[in-house]
Amino acid sequence: MTPVTAEMPMVVDRQGPSGTHRLFAAGNDAGLAEHVQTFGALPSHGVDARLIDVVEASGLTGRGGAAFASWRKIAATVDARSGAPLARKPVVIANGAEGEPLSFKDKALLAHAPHLVIDGLLTAARAVSGGQLFIYATDAGLPAVERALAQRHDSRSVRLVAAPETFISGEASAVVNGIANGPALPTDHRRRLSESGFKGRPTLVLNVETLAHMALIARYGSAWFRTEGSDRDPGTRLVSVSGPAGDRLLEVAGDAGLGDVLSSADIDTSSIQAVLVGGYHGRWVRPMDYRLSPTGPASHTVRPGAGVVHALPDSVCGLETTAQIVGYLANESAKQCGPCMFGLPAMARVLNSLAYGGRDPQLVRELGRLSRMVTGRGACHHPDGTAQLVGSALEAFSAEVAAHLAGTCSKRMGRRS
Amino acid sequence: MSETLHIDWTRCDGRGLCTELLPTLLDRDDWGYPLAKRATNGDRSNVAVRPAHSEAAREAVHLCPKMALSLANQVAGFGQ
Numbered sequence: 001m002t003p004v005t006a007e008m009p010m011v012v013d014r015q016g017p018s019g020t021h022r023l024f025a026a027g028n029d030a031g032l033a034e035h036v037q038t039f040g041a042l043p044s045h046g047v048d049a050r051l052i053d054v055v056e057a058s059g060l061t062g063r064g065g066a067a068f069a070s071w072r073k074i075a076a077t078v079d080a081r082s083g084a085p086l087a088r089k090p091v092v093i094a095n096g097a098e099g100e101p102l103s104f105k106d107k108a109l110l111a112h113a114p115h116l117v118i119d120g121l122l123t124a125a126r127a128v129s130g131g132q133l134f135i136y137a138t139d140a141g142l143p144a145v146e147r148a149l150a151q152r153h154d155s156r157s158v159r160l161v162a163a164p165e166t167f168i169s170g171e172a173s174a175v176v177n178g179i180a181n182g183p184a185l186p187t188d189h190r191r192r193l194s195e196s197g198f199k200g201r202p203t204l205v206l207n208v209e210t211l212a213h214m215a216l217i218a219r220y221g222s223a224w225f226r227t228e229g230s231d232r233d234p235g236t237r238l239v240s241v242s243g244p245a246g247d248r249l250l251e252v253a254g255d256a257g258l259g260d261v262l263s264s265a266d267i268d269t270s271s272i273q274a275v276l277v278g279g280y281h282g283r284w285v286r287p288m289d290y291r292l293s294p295t296g297p298a299s300h301t302v303r304p305g306a307g308v309v310h311a312l313p314d315s316v317c318g319l320e321t322t323a324q325i326v327g328y329l330a331n332e333s334a335k336q337c338g339p340c341m342f343g344l345p346a347m348a349r350v351l352n353s354l355a356y357g358g359r360d361p362q363l364v365r366e367l368g369r370l371s372r373m374v375t376g377r378g379a380c381h382h383p384d385g386t387a388q389l390v391g392s393a394l395e396a397f398s399a400e401v402a403a404h405l406a407g408t409c410s411k412r413m414g415r416r417s
Numbered sequence: 418m419s420e421t422l423h424i425d426w427t428r429c430d431g432r433g434l435c436t437e438l439l440p441t442l443l444d445r446d447d448w449g450y451p452l453a454k455r456a457t458n459g460d461r462s463n464v465a466v467r468p469a470h471s472e473a474a475r476e477a478v479h480l481c482p483k484m485a486l487s488l489a490n491q492v493a494g495f496g497q
Binding site for chain 1: 423424425426427428429430431437446447448449450456459460461462463481
């Protein structure tokens with residue numbers, strides 16, 4: 001559990017950084033010199049299709065939210081290329097859009113370790129014999145990457161594309177659509193992006209943190225990667241922690257305890273009533289004895305998503321907070337798919353009513369009905385994620401729901417009488 | 418191998434023709450959009466079609482005014 005703070009570059013032997021301080025081991029604002037001094041040059045041998053086996057052995061999963069096995073995505077892109085009648089070079093995209101308002105780890109990574117992300121992109125490109133390469137990030141993330149690209153000679157094929165500051169701009173099909181056509185809106189998923197993505201080419205979209213881990217795995221191997229974390233969640237991940245104490249960026253071991261993560265961010269868990277894990281498409285949990293892992297029983301594990309941990313202080317009403325989030329999510333709908341365009345505002349209205357004075361017990365049932373209605377019905381998972389958030393809020397704040405239906409709020413005594 | 422009817426939600430406008438042709442498979446939701454009566458692993462954008470409904474499904478694909486429907490033998494099941 002390593003707070004990411006300003007420090008001098010550390011010297012790393014061929015075994016790679018020890019402990020959980022990995023991705024920022026070259027220090028803040030690491031230029032090419034600090035990067036190479038810390039990590040060594042990207043090896044030129046073995047970084048090709050054989051890397052797929054190494055990534056599989058490492059157990060690396062996507063750090064953008066879905067936690068899909070990275071090697072499978074890479075292998076599917078290779079298969080699509082070899083299976084096509086006209087072999088077309090795959091397109092590889094480093095996705096740093098990070099539309100999640102509670103997440104700031106990708107921006108930090110692009111700002112302080114851009115060379116690791118570029119190394120990861122070149123590594124992935126070699127694994128799939130890629131052609132065009134893109135780094136896609138919001139305006140805040142681009143200048144450092146631009147400077148980094150100017151320092152090196154091996155990345156001339158990389159193009160930078162600005163991502164809009166919207167919640168869904170980082171969804172994989174929205175990324176491809178945004179780069180190819182302009183609007184960063186999700187598209188229909190009849191075919192996988194690995195088969196037909198950017199201009200019909202096999203396309204590999206990987207989160208920038210995923211790529212940074214791959215750059216280290218290519219250097220130090222899968223066994224090194226697995227020296228942190230657990231069998232079901234190997235390696236480390238960046239976590240954006242927010243709450244009453246402000247924002248903190250941590251790099252933590254896989255399968256980390258939620259309470260440990262909070263303490264490392266100097267959050268007094270006794271003053272916290274619930275934690276939102278995984279961001280606005282995530283899950284409210286209480287108390288804190290969960291572990292952060294993409295897999296494991298829901299009673300003891302919570303999926304970290306893109307590594308978002310948000311602590312809700314005791315003094316704030318969880319229903320009001322969730323109502324505000326769902327209002328935001330409804331507004332962020334791309335408004336392409338009917339169930340999302342109409343269903344999310346409907347959910348927001350009902351939850352608002354429950355949060356701010358409604359006493360009809362049918363409100364809870366109606367939220368459940370609408371959640372079931374929108375789930376699984378869209379070009380992307382925006383409705384599914386929203387429904388999951390609402391369901392977890394009703395569960396985590398069930399006592400608050402009862403209080404609200406009785407005309408009170410445990411956080412604002414007397415306000416609702 | 419059973420077929421699946423894929424709904425492209427970015428095209429669907431909720432005209433409802435498909436729900437009239439395939440009443441055993443599709444309901445209409447609050448806003449008129451097709452609502453699969455049965456989900457496959459939580460997925461209600463790719464609706465399983467048994468051979469008995471194959472012809473009606475084909476008709477729905479052809480008649481959809483928004484060209485939002487397609488039939489395929491298997492479902493795209495990738496996370497991205």
